[in-house]
Structure formats: C-alpha cells, structure tokens
Amino acid sequence: MQANCIKNLLDLKDVIVKNIKNLKDKVEIYIELPVKEHICPSCGCSTTNIHDYYTQTIKDIPIYFKPTYLIFRKRRYVCKHCGKKFFEQNDLLARYARRTTRLTGFVINELRNLVSQSDVSKKANVSPSVISKTLPYLAVSNSTLPRVLCIDEFKGNTGNYKYQVALINGETYEVVDILECRQKHFLCEYFKKFPKEQLDNVQYFVTDLWETYKDIAFTYFRKAKIVADHFHFARYVCNAVNDIRIAVQKKLPKDERKYFKHSRKLLLSRQCNLKSDEQKDELSYILINYSEDLRIAYREKEELLDIIHSTDSFETKSKSFSEWVKRNLESPVEKLRDCAKTYQHWYTEIKNSLEVPYSNGATEGFNNKIKVLKRVSFGMRSFKNFKARILLLNR
Numbered sequence: 378m379q380a381n382c383i384k385n386l387l388d389l390k391d392v393i394v395k396n397i398k399n400l401k402d403k404v405e406i407y408i409e410l411p412v413k414e415h416i417c418p419s420c421g422c423s424t425t426n427i428h429d430y431y432t433q434t435i436k437d438i439p440i441y442f443k444p445t446y447l448i449f450r451k452r453r454y455v456c457k458h459c460g461k462k463f464f465e466q467n468d469l470l471a472r473y474a475r476r477t478t479r480l481t482g483f484v485i486n487e488l489r490n491l492v493s494q495s496d497v498s499k500k501a502n503v504s505p506s507v508i509s510k511t512l513p514y515l516a517v518s519n520s521t522l523p524r525v526l527c528i529d530e531f532k533g534n535t536g537n538y539k540y541q542v543a544l545i546n547g548e549t550y551e552v553v554d555i556l557e558c559r560q561k562h563f564l565c566e567y568f569k570k571f572p573k574e575q576l577d578n579v580q581y582f583v584t585d586l587w588e589t590y591k592d593i594a595f596t597y598f599r600k601a602k603i604v605a606d607h608f609h610f611a612r613y614v615c616n617a618v619n620d621i622r623i624a625v626q627k628k629l630p631k632d633e634r635k636y637f638k639h640s641r642k643l644l645l646s647r648q649c650n651l652k653s654d655e656q657k658d659e660l661s662y663i664l665i666n667y668s669e670d671l672r673i674a675y676r677e678k679e680e681l682l683d684i685i686h687s688t689d690s691f692e693t694k695s696k697s698f699s700e701w702v703k704r705n706l707e708s709p710v711e712k713l714r715d716c717a718k719t720y721q722h723w724y725t726e727i728k729n730s731l732e733v734p735y736s737n738g739a740t741e742g743f744n745n746k747i748k749v750l751k752r753v754s755f756g757m758r759s760f761k762n763f764k765a766r767i768l769l770l771n772r
C-alpha cells in the first residue's frame with residue numbers, strides 16, 4: 378500500500394521504487410522495472426533471462442525544489458536462442474537520454490509562460506544550453522493556411538533582421554507562423570512552398586498598407602480578397618491631425634506651447650470617447666482658437682472613423698468612404714490631400730475592410746506578449762528560439 382502511494386506521488390507507474398534518499402542537496406529515487414518477457418531484437422525469440430545490470434542516473438523533475446535523480450538499475454537480457462544481449466524496454470527515457478521524458482515535457486510547459494529561459498533552467502534544474510538546444514525543435518511551422526490570414530510585422534530584433542512577420546489566423550487568433558524577415562524574396566520563398574489548394578484556402582488576406590504584402594497576395598493568394606487593416610489605414614488620418622497639431626504648436630509662444638501639448642490626446646481620441654465636460658470644452662476651445670487646418674483635419678478624422686465603426690450597411694459605408702476620398706482629394710489641407718491619395722491607391726482593399734469584420738486587431742494582444750517576452754528574456758538573439766517561444770506562448 379505504502380509503496381503504491383509513493384509511486385502515485387512520484388507519478389512513476391510500471392516501475393519498482395526500491396529506495397528514496399532525501400539528501401541535503403538532492404533527492405535520489407532508486408528504481409527498477411519489473412522482470413518481463415522480452416523479444417530478442419536479433420532473432421525474435423522471447424526471453425526472461427537476465428544477463429547483468431547497469432546503473433544509469435537520469436535527471437528528473439525537481440521535487441521540493443531539490444535536484445532530483447532517478448537511479449535506474451537497468452537490466453540487460455540475454456537471448457536463450459542466439460545469445461544476443463540487449464537492454465530492457467522502457468517508456469521513461471530515450472536510449473542515451475540523461476533526462477526523463479517527463480522532465481523535457483516539464484521544461485516545454487514552463488516555456489509556455491512569459492518567463493525567461495534562465496528562470497526555466499533554474500526551476501527545472503537543467504542547464505540553459507539544454508533549453509536553447511531543445512527550442513529549435515519546437516519551432517515547427519504550420520503546414521496549413523487559414524481562411525482568414527492576417528499578416529503583420531513586429532519589431533523582434535532577432536536573428537539578422539529588425540522586423541519579423543507574424544501570420545495570424547484572423548478568426549481564431551492563433552499564430553500560424555513567424556517569419557524571420559519581411560523582405561519580398563523571403564516571403565516569396567516561404568509562400569511558394571505551400572501547395573495550391575492551401576493557398577486557395579485563404580479567402581481573406583488582411584494586411585497593412587504595404588506594397589510588398591499586396592504583391593504577395595496578388596501572386597500567391599489568387600482566390601483571396603485583400604483587406605486593408607483598418608487600424609493601419611486609420612492611422613494615416615490620425616497622423617495628419619497630429620502633424621498639423623505639431624506645426625501649430627511650434628508657432629506658439631513657449632508658455633502656451635506647454636498647455637497646448639495636452640491637446641494631443643484630446644485631438645487623437647474619438648470625440649464620443651470624451652467623457653467629462655471639461656475635456657469636451659477644452660477640445661472645443663482648441664478647435665476654435667488655433668488653426669483652420671487643424672479644425673478641418675479633426676473633423677475629417679472623426680468622419681472617417683465614424684465610417685469605419687459604423688453599423689450601417691456595406692453599401693452606405695462604401696458610399697460614405699468614396700465621398701470622403703473625393704472630398705479630401707480636393708481639400709485645402711495638404712496633409713489631408715496626401716492621406717486621400719493613399720486611400721485612393723488602396724481603394725479596393727479599404728472598401729473590402731468595410732465589408733468584413735476582419736482586422737489585425739488580433740495581433741495587438743500578440744504584440745504585447747512579444748514585448749513582455751523580449752523584456753523577460755533581455756532580447757533574443759536566435760530567431761529559431763524566439764519563434765519557438767512565440768509559438769509555445771500562442772498555441
């Protein structure tokens with residue numbers, strides 16, 4: 378009974394625990410496997426004849442924060458028929474492993490958390506190099522592509538490139554893959570490896586306003602609608618407002634400039650999100666008293682965001698967007714004309730975005746995780762290890 382309790386506690390099924398030594402700096406668990414009929418790997422005859430024993434020390438998951446070792450008295454059988462000597466079978470470890478399978482499992486599970494590799498290494502009592510050697514095996518790319526594919530770069534600063542690319546399933550938010558760099562030839566190499574039916578599986582390709590991604594979509598995703606990510610294209614008009622605000626600010630006397638800096642948040646927030654009367658009054662004051670261009674740009678920004686977030690029919694939104702572009706192509710404000718030109722260039726993709734609920738908003742939570750991961754790890758030099766960590770965090 379007691380022996381069974383210990384076995385359950387240690388989660389060591391199918392082994393015989395001969396002894397446990399709880400030493401000052403480590404725990405040693407002495408184990409053996411029961412004698413069992415074995416099939417000779419050479420001639421196929423069965424045998425229970427034992428030839429000799431060999432003691433193997435295997436690192437296991439720490440118990441009570443102490444390094445823990447299984448002292449495995451490994452049996453060697455001998456074939457009665459051909460004399461072949463061979464080790465008994467076991468599920469505990471691979472042939473030459475110095476760690477239990479479950480310790481490796483423990484390490485992998487710990488790596489799913491937003492902690493540094495050195496923390497995992499301490500907790501699991503394995504060297505950091507074991508972890509960095511294990512990680513590349515876990516950086517396994519998905520072989521399938523989702524119906525809604527979101528593509529977005531992020532500043533990973535790993536490997537040889539500043540920016541890495543995240544491919545995310547726009548419906549489940551699952552990370553499909555992480556690519557080392559966003560250069561066109563690299564992306565081509567990547568996507569051309571997928572069979573045609575996989576590429577055709579993608580019905581929506583969600584992207585920021587970057588020409589390379591559009592080219593990739595045209596080349597590989599022939600069946601997909603390209604959807605401009607609304608977070609990205611809305612940023613253009615917000616930037617226009619901010620640029621004008623900065624220009625206004627520069628012309629102000631020093632003391633007033635300080636006050637005016639508060640206007641940034643007010644001008645870039647949605648008007649409907651301003652809660653207090655004080656904020657609303659301050660915004661009106663800024664819009665009335667400083668610059669005609671700023672007033673116009675602010676109004677157009679609000680108009681555009683209204684269209685994006687509207688629950689109207691696609692036809693209505695689409696019509697409003699066309700009018701917005703047409704109007705602003707002729708705007709007296711240069712920044713708005715530039716913005717409208719960009720939108721005109723991406724007209725189809727932006728219109729598509731008004732029709733479907735997909736955006737790269739899903740990647741926002743993803744980006745936050747990456748930031749924390751980079752912070753706890755003090756950056757990651759190896760791309761493969763970085764990729765493995767991201768995939769473990771997000772799958």
Ligand SMILES: [Zn+2]
Nearest residue numbers: 417420456459
């Ligand atoms: Zn044999």
